[in-house]
Amino acid sequence: MSDNKKWYSLDLGLNNKKESSGSCGCGKSEGSCNSSPKEEELSADEFYEAAINASIGEERHRDGFEQVFDVKMDRRSAFKKLTASLVIGAGAVTTSCSVTTGSDTKEKAQIDWEEQFKGNYKLMTDEEKQGTINRLMRSYELRTDKKINMTAENAAEDVLFGYAFNISKCQGYMNCVSACVEENNQDRNSEMQYIRIHEMKDGEGFKFDKADDNYYHEVPAEGHFYMGTQCFHCDNPPCVEVCPVQATWKEEDGLVVIDYDWCVGCRYCMAACPYDGRRFNWSKPEVPEPEVNKNQHYLGNRMRKKGVMEKCTFCVQRTRKGKNPACVEACPTGARIFGNLLDPNSTIRWVLENKKVFRLKEDLGTEPKFWYFMD
Amino acid sequence: MGAFKVFKSLVVDSLDTITKGSKTYHLWMGFLTLVMLIGMYCYSIQLEEGLSATGMSDRVSWGLYISNFTFLVGVAAAAVMLVMPTYVLKDIDFKQAVLIGEGLAVAALIMCLAFVVADMGGPSVLWHMIPGIGVFNFPNSMLTWDVIVLNGYLFINISIPFYILFKHYQNKEAKKSVYVLKALLYLCFGP
Numbered sequence: 001m002s003d004n005k006k007w008y009s010l011d012l013g014l015n016n017k018k019e020s021s022g023s024c025g026c027g028k029s030e031g032s033c034n035s036s037p038k039e040e041e042l043s044a045d046e047f048y049e050a051a052i053n054a055s056i057g058e059e060r061h062r063d064g065f066e067q068v069f070d071v072k073m074d075r076r077s078a079f080k081k082l083t084a085s086l087v088i089g090a091g092a093v094t095t096s097c098s099v100t101t102g103s104d105t106k107e108k109a110q111i112d113w114e115e116q117f118k119g120n121y122k123l124m125t126d127e128e129k130q131g132t133i134n135r136l137m138r139s140y141e142l143r144t145d146k147k148i149n150m151t152a153e154n155a156a157e158d159v160l161f162g163y164a165f166n167i168s169k170c171q172g173y174m175n176c177v178s179a180c181v182e183e184n185n186q187d188r189n190s191e192m193q194y195i196r197i198h199e200m201k202d203g204e205g206f207k208f209d210k211a212d213d214n215y216y217h218e219v220p221a222e223g224h225f226y227m228g229t230q231c232f233h234c235d236n237p238p239c240v241e242v243c244p245v246q247a248t249w250k251e252e253d254g255l256v257v258i259d260y261d262w263c264v265g266c267r268y269c270m271a272a273c274p275y276d277g278r279r280f281n282w283s284k285p286e287v288p289e290p291e292v293n294k295n296q297h298y299l300g301n302r303m304r305k306k307g308v309m310e311k312c313t314f315c316v317q318r319t320r321k322g323k324n325p326a327c328v329e330a331c332p333t334g335a336r337i338f339g340n341l342l343d344p345n346s347t348i349r350w351v352l353e354n355k356k357v358f359r360l361k362e363d364l365g366t367e368p369k370f371w372y373f374m375d
Numbered sequence: 376m377g378a379f380k381v382f383k384s385l386v387v388d389s390l391d392t393i394t395k396g397s398k399t400y401h402l403w404m405g406f407l408t409l410v411m412l413i414g415m416y417c418y419s420i421q422l423e424e425g426l427s428a429t430g431m432s433d434r435v436s437w438g439l440y441i442s443n444f445t446f447l448v449g450v451a452a453a454a455v456m457l458v459m460p461t462y463v464l465k466d467i468d469f470k471q472a473v474l475i476g477e478g479l480a481v482a483a484l485i486m487c488l489a490f491v492v493a494d495m496g497g498p499s500v501l502w503h504m505i506p507g508i509g510v511f512n513f514p515n516s517m518l519t520w521d522v523i524v525l526n527g528y529l530f531i532n533i534s535i536p537f538y539i540l541f542k543h544y545q546n547k548e549a550k551k552s553v554y555v556l557k558a559l560l561y562l563c564f565g566p
Contacts, residue, residue, distance in 0.1 A: 120503070120510050190427075244518040245503040246510045262510075264503055265426075265496015268518050270436045280436060280496065282427035306425040307496025 155252035169335035172226035179330030187285035231277035232368030239269035
């Protein structure tokens with residue numbers, strides 16, 4: 001073949017085919033080399049046609065909808081296809097809207113979905129707050145068959161909570177610590193504690209590096225004094241500044257709180273806190289069901305997830321109802337004093353006005369609302 | 376030819392290049408893949424058990440993840456510093472170093488971001504940090520500065536070598552004004 005083409009074309013075997021159909025090896029360009037060349041040519045065309053018919057059939061002349069739905073099929077293949085689609089569909093149905101697997105599963109999935117994509121508690125309206133605590137209560141009921149009571153009480157007006165700690169009274173009994181753990185549903189496995197009681201030597205001042213905050217001997221030990229630390233609910237809290245998602249903030253009544261569901265667990269606040277006031281859930285917190293404190297607050301002692309921060313909230317679930325925090329109530333020596341700083345008749349105001357008080361690391365400018373004093 | 380077609384054939388050609396090589400190359404790649412799979416398995420354990428699997432505690436709240444992250448930020452910065460003479464001093468000899476240097480920077484930055492994500496207690500709620508749908512506590516939180524710088528740096532480090540490669544693949548000269556402008560952005564973002 002010597003076409004004087006000016007371009008190069010790939011040899012895909014098309015030319016050969018044409019030549020073999022036009023003129024075959026016997027050299028004749030017309031007439032017959034075999035018994036019936038015309039017939040052969042026809043049969044090649046027919047073969048091509050039949051092949052296309054076999055593969056796509058009528059779809060050549062159809063498109064879109066018709067191709068899919070207007071298909072000839074016999075009963076057997078129709079049943080096959082129906083069964084296949086039923087199996088696939090059934091899977092989707094059971095996971096989303098089945099009534100046979102129980103509406104509980106469906107409701108659980110719905111709650112989990114809404115909880116996963118809810119917003120920041122700080123920015124929620126009161127209805128949204130109510131919505132999320134309703135979901136959380138329902139979720140707990142679905143999972144354990146037990147009811148809990150959770151509130152989303154906002155800060156009351158003209159309230160600013162403050163705390164005072166009497167160093168000369170504390171004897172290191174640690175009743176406050178165990179009361180706090182019980183009240184706030186803290187993880188029993190890792191023995192998380194918000195309060196630390198430091199045992200320090202008399203006459204040496206505060207030396208936290210030399211203090212023993214994990215003692216197992218009889219108290220009060222000779223020649224020692226005790227002081228407790230916990231979250232100080234600073235008025236200028238550095239932990240709030242550093243949170244990349246504003247999952248922690250200062251409420252109107254001075255409490256520094258965390259939205260456990262908004263926290264991403266970067267632990268920046270832990271690094272920023274100069275008082276070691278924050279704790280992290282390194283693994284899934286576990287509390288035996290009968291020991292769970294059922295009176296909960298969204299920002300307080302509700303059950304936490306793994307990988308989120310938590311800390312002392314001055315027992316927001318109690319204090320917003322006018323009660324004292326659990327540690328104050330549990331203290332047998334009366335070393336702990338809690339109250340409203342804006343109420344001139346409160347005990348805490350009396351302490352601040354009549355005792356020599358000081359705060360820890362005051363030079364940092366964090367303005368803790370937690371004072372120490374001595375008799 | 377449209378840019379998309381060129382891009383497609385660039386991808387195909389590069390896939391062709393990276394999947395062919397000597398036996399040693401394949402062994403090395405297989406070994407690296409194995410290391411990655413082991414890492415993924417370990418991360419799945421961490422997802423299951425929580426960060427306690429890493430051995431961190433309230434006393435040591437930031438561990439190897441964060442130290443690796445800071446180290447790799449340094450690697451990325453150093454890699455870019457290596458190629459800066461090409462942009463700033465117009466040193467032609469250094470041009471060979473540009474792509475490898477920035478490739479190293481990209482790899483280091485991706486690992487930086489991966490380390491930060493691995494360090495998070497709740498990687499599934501990281502969308503809380505995306506501005507718009509979440510809350511991005513921008514000027515206050517130092518971590519948000521990290522997020523902006525790392526992602527911006529990564530974007531620049533990917534786009535410049537890609538631009539140069541893309542032009543080189545078509546046997547064209549890359550326009551200086553495009554990448555020198557971006558190179559200046561480096562200096563702003565610089566370590």
